[in-house]
Amino acid sequence: MRKLFFVLLSLGLLLRASTASAVCPVCTFAVGAGVGLAQWIGIDDTISGVWIGGLTVSMIIWTINWLNKKHWIFKGYKSIIAIAYYLLIVVPLYYSGLIGHPYNTLWGMDKLLAGIVFGGLVFLGSVKWYEYLKKKNNGHAHFPFEKVVFPVGALALSSLLFYFLS
Secondary structure (H helix, E strand, O other): OHHHHHHHHHHHHHHHOOOOOOOOHHHHHHHHHHHHHHHHHOOOHHHHHHHHHHHHHHHHHHHHHHHHHHOOOOOOHHHHHHHHHHHHHHHHHHHOOOOOOOOOEEOOEEHHHHHHHHHHHHHHHHHHHHHHHHHHOOOOOOOOOHHHHHHHHHHHHHHHHHHHHO
16 A cells, blocks of 8 residues: 555656756656665665666756756855765665675675765766757757656666676
């Protein structure tokens, strides 16, 4: 019953989205669903981290765009927002024991934290790549939902990479 409630709530929020920002609501919903699914079926922490990192960057971009739209701009606001979101996500994970276990490492770094950093960079890179390709195509996407396919596809490929590495 609880899962059905969250699915219906998520779908309701998704359907309420009226305009797209730099990262669309469908993409953010897909990233959030990916995190939930990975945790539910017991996927490795690096893979979960990739999706958490992607979701974090998505929220950062949304917040910055929202502040720009409201003209609430102040010195260093982009950096402050990015740091705040990462602290809001990483600190609770650390204090709950999900980050920092000495036997849960990859390349000498905590698996979840490594996935978060890598996923954030991949998500940001794929958004920038989409924007570049759209600009080169006279401001038009090459195919429907390209804005969604690039970041979610990049996160999926990153997940596959970490699946074989860990």
